[in-house]
Amino acid sequence: MTGQGDPSVITPGSEARLRAQVATILTGGAVPAHLRDDVAEELYGHLVERMRAHQIGGLSETDAVERAIAELGTADQLGRDFGRTYHSQLWASTVGVLLPAVAPRDQRPAVVGWLRFTLGLVMLIAGIGLAFLLPQATPVRALITLVAEAFGLWAIGLALGALARGQRWALLYAIAVCVGLLAWGVESVLATPSGSITIPLGAILAAGVLLAVYAAWDRLKAFVAGSAPIGRKMGAVLLLSLMIPATVPVLAALPDPTQAGPDDLAVRLSMRCDRGDVVFDGTGNVSDVQRVTLVADMSWQRSDLLPNGVAGLFNSSGFGDSAGFRLLDETPDLALPTWLLANGDVSVVDLATGEQAGWFGSTASSVALLPETIGSFTIGIAPTAVRGGHTIRATWLLTPVSDAGAAWPRIEVAYAHLDRFLLEGTVSCGETTTAHPVPLPTPPSRQMPANPFGIPYP
Amino acid sequence: MTAPRLDRGDYALLLLSLVSEREMYGYELVAELRDRSSAVIDLPEGTVYPALRRLERDRLVSGHWVDVSGGPRRRYYALTMAGERALADGRAAWRRFAAAAEGILGR
Numbered sequence: 001m002t003g004q005g006d007p008s009v010i011t012p013g014s015e016a017r018l019r020a021q022v023a024t025i026l027t028g029g030a031v032p033a034h035l036r037d038d039v040a041e042e043l044y045g046h047l048v049e050r051m052r053a054h055q056i057g058g059l060s061e062t063d064a065v066e067r068a069i070a071e072l073g074t075a076d077q078l079g080r081d082f083g084r085t086y087h088s089q090l091w092a093s094t095v096g097v098l099l100p101a102v103a104p105r106d107q108r109p110a111v112v113g114w115l116r117f118t119l120g121l122v123m124l125i126a127g128i129g130l131a132f133l134l135p136q137a138t139p140v141r142a143l144i145t146l147v148a149e150a151f152g153l154w155a156i157g158l159a160l161g162a163l164a165r166g167q168r169w170a171l172l173y174a175i176a177v178c179v180g181l182l183a184w185g186v187e188s189v190l191a192t193p194s195g196s197i198t199i200p201l202g203a204i205l206a207a208g209v210l211l212a213v214y215a216a217w218d219r220l221k222a223f224v225a226g227s228a229p230i231g232r233k234m235g236a237v238l239l240l241s242l243m244i245p246a247t248v249p250v251l252a253a254l255p256d257p258t259q260a261g262p263d264d265l266a267v268r269l270s271m272r273c274d275r276g277d278v279v280f281d282g283t284g285n286v287s288d289v290q291r292v293t294l295v296a297d298m299s300w301q302r303s304d305l306l307p308n309g310v311a312g313l314f315n316s317s318g319f320g321d322s323a324g325f326r327l328l329d330e331t332p333d334l335a336l337p338t339w340l341l342a343n344g345d346v347s348v349v350d351l352a353t354g355e356q357a358g359w360f361g362s363t364a365s366s367v368a369l370l371p372e373t374i375g376s377f378t379i380g381i382a383p384t385a386v387r388g389g390h391t392i393r394a395t396w397l398l399t400p401v402s403d404a405g406a407a408w409p410r411i412e413v414a415y416a417h418l419d420r421f422l423l424e425g426t427v428s429c430g431e432t433t434t435a436h437p438v439p440l441p442t443p444p445s446r447q448m449p450a451n452p453f454g455i456p457y458p
Numbered sequence: 459m460t461a462p463r464l465d466r467g468d469y470a471l472l473l474l475s476l477v478s479e480r481e482m483y484g485y486e487l488v489a490e491l492r493d494r495s496s497a498v499i500d501l502p503e504g505t506v507y508p509a510l511r512r513l514e515r516d517r518l519v520s521g522h523w524v525d526v527s528g529g530p531r532r533r534y535y536a537l538t539m540a541g542e543r544a545l546a547d548g549r550a551a552w553r554r555f556a557a558a559a560e561g562i563l564g565r
Contacts, residue, residue, distance in 0.1 A: 025504070035511075038533075042484060042507060045530035049485045050503065073502025081508035085515065 010048060014065045018047045020104045024075045027101035027165055030082035039082070047072060076102045076228045097234055098158050102226035103166025109219040111212040112163055115174040118209050119160045122177060122202075123153055126245070135311040140256040142309060148244045148251070155241030168224040169238065175213060176242055181206035258305040262421045262437040264388075268297045273408045273429035278399055281343050290406055292339060292398040294427070296323060296413055296435075297351070298381070302388035307418060312383070320364040321386060321417050323394055324378035326371065328410040328426065338406050342397040346379050350390055357385035357392045369416035369440055386417075469509055470518075471548040472499070474541055477519055483532040484510060510535055518544050 010018075022043045031039050047068045054064035072078070079100025084092040130149050134142050156177070162170035185203020192198040213220065230238075255261065272293045279285050306312060308319050327337050348358030362380030370378060379394055386392070400406035408429045415423045415435060425435030476482055476490050487510075488503045513519045518541035523531045537545065 039507065039511070041531060042533045043504065045483075045532060046485045046488075046503065046507070048530055071503050073504035077502065078504045078508065081505055082511070085508045085512045 010051070011061060014051070014061055017065050018044055018051070018069070020106070021047070021069050021072075021075065024101045024104050024165075025078045026082070027079075029099060030079045030086065030096060032086055035086075043072070074102065074226060074228070076100045076226060094234070094237075095158065097230050098167065098169065099162050099165065100167070101165035102228075103223050105164070107223055108164065108166070109216050109223055111209070111216045111220065112171075112223065114209045114212055115171070115178070116160055116163055118178055118181070118205060119156050119163070119174055121205070122181065123156045123160070126153060126156075134309070136309040137252070138256045138304070138309060139258045139306055141252045144251050145248050148248045151241050152245035155238055166224050166227060167230075168227040169230045169235070171220060171224050173238060173242070175210070178206040178210050178213075180242070180246070182210065259307060259420070260300065260302055260304050260417070262417075262423060264301045264303075265415075265417065265423065266297075266299045266301075267413070267415050267423050267425065267435035268299070268432060269413050269425045269427040269435060270295045270297075270432040271411060271427045271429055278342050278397070290400050290408075291342070292396075292409065292411075292429070294325065294396040294398065294411055294413070296394045296415070297391050298323070298394070298415060299391040300386055300388050303386050304418075307383070319418065320358075320362070320366065320383045321381035321415065322362040322364055322367040322370055322378055323381065323413065323415045324362075324367075324370045325396070325411050325413040326377070328412055329407075338402070339398040339400050339409055341377065342399045346377075347393075347395040348379055348381065349393055350385055350387075351393050352390050355385075356382075358382055358394065364418075366416040366418050369419065369422050370414045371412075371441060467548075468552075469501070469505070470513055471545070471552060473506070473509055473513060474518060474537065474545040474548065477535050478537045478542065478545055481534040481536045483524075483534045485532075487535075513541070517541075 019040075022040050025043065026036055026040055047065075050068035050071060051061070051064045054067050055061060059067060077100075080092070080096050083096030083100070087096060126149060130145070130153075134146060137145055155173070159170040159173040159177075163174055182203045185200025185206070188198050188200050188203075272291075272295075274291055274293075275288050276291055277285055277287050278289045278291060312319060327339055344360070346360045348356060348360075350357045358379050358381040360379055362378045364380050367378055367380070377396065381392060398409075410426060410428045412424060412426045413435060422438050422440055423435035424438045425433050427433050472491060473487060476487055482490065484506050485503075488506050491499050491501075491506075510519065510521070514521050514535070517538055519535045520538050521533050521535050524534050525531050
């Protein structure tokens, strides 16, 4: 009790308290901006009148203020009521439940700022990562990634706002994000190959914030004490928003139906062995030379839709397929193979149009899938040449290194489509065979999303 | 058994009925509801304001500010033509419902 005072006079302290309560009710977007001042004035007028009535009834100004505020109803409930008034049912049952303010700003513990900073940083980095990854992803993967990450970003954004307003769910959400960040950092460190160092800055930040949360736990509990339960359904949605973005790497590893698979490509191999004339670049026509004509027909039933994402439309550098072959039965320690390309060149054409579809030598990343010994005979296939219903024919002409009669070779041919699959087949003189899918030569690196703030050093 | 409770529609009907008598402002409406119901209807006072704003949004009442000497302005609400029709319909529906309930509970 501070004494009754004059009911017709409201002290600055009481006015500030009442206006802060009104501001708390209206924080959270429940009332459209153009009506906020109007509603605020109406609520403030009610509180003042009620306060004065209590003062006349014998309460001190301080007690009258608190009684009037209590009788008005909780900021949380009133915020929701206004939300239902001005927004759709969907908004009212989601954002309207999650965002109402329940605690004045001046009661906010400092650690709330650090929790919000962490959430904001995660949001920023996830957003930047998304901006880089999405243009390079195939359509379905891009869609899955976008939906999942947007779901997560939506929830983080809401938590960022709700935490400032004293919502308990947002506090728990922020703690969960910090725990996740910490676990992620520990996992990244443990997964770092020996000889490398990972500094998990995100995990270090999260650990510091969690310690601060532990130290300020009582003040935090008081800060969120006024918030109402958000209900099981909303809790489940928020839990999903935490989990689903973490499953993106797993979902993204599933086959994208818009992309061609090994079943969409038939690679037929044939090899003709004979003797005849060969025109060499340097020496001209030479008669009665042993010749091997190796032909690989790559027939596509369908091609990929945006195989390198939207970014691939503007930059095809480093993309494309690779094919190559190696001579089997060669003595491993020979410096040179017994057969070489007759003119250091190869023909790669689209059988339907006759257009050049590739070139000798490949600089595409797909060449990394071919066995190393094939490297010297590789060809690159232009990304634009891979089209459904088209067959690309590669023809290699080989002659023996030595004039002495050379043994006819057996040849293994490999075809790598981007970094996705590899077909291999072996062919001998006079044979026609089909290449079949084989496992990629090295297991693909574990597809973990980049650890936020994790800086790997080689 | 829990006590019967007003739903949002019932609450709006009571507000419409009160402002049909004369223009009133929020604080006054809260006091009238409490007094006339002998404090049986005693919702948190603030709930009257979202309800009034809903009625205004739906053009069943219209609000206007009135200056008050020595205190904050008051926003008075008056019934509109649409509000009168809604009130008449609501009253009829409520009476049918009350009579039906009374027919069962009054035995």
